Amino acid sequence: MTDGLRCGLVWRRSSACESGACVEVATTDDAVMVRNSANPGGTVVTLRHEEWQEFLAGVKEGSFDLR
Numbered sequence: 001m002t003d004g005l006r007c008g009l010v011w012r013r014s015s016a017c018e019s020g021a022c023v024e025v026a027t028t029d030d031a032v033m034v035r036n037s038a039n040p041g042g043t044v045v046t047l048r049h050e051e052w053q054e055f056l057a058g059v060k061e062g063s064f065d066l067r
Helices: 003-007 049-061
Strands: 023-027 031-036 045-048
Touching (some): 031 049
Antiparallel strands (some): 031 045
16 A cells, blocks of 8 residues: 555544544445554555455454453
8 A cells, every 4th residue: 555545544543542542444345444553554454345344253253352
């Protein structure tokens, strides 16, 4: 991803994020981008909308909960 595209995105984070070190997401017509708010210039993970929906379903099902 180019820095120009990264700069033009609107990044959002949960209103429950109090520490400033949270996950942020930005969407385009084609994808959802995910980054660490503590390192906004770092790695950005890009997911197709279908992949994002699958991830959210896994979160809701508890698939990523620590046991």
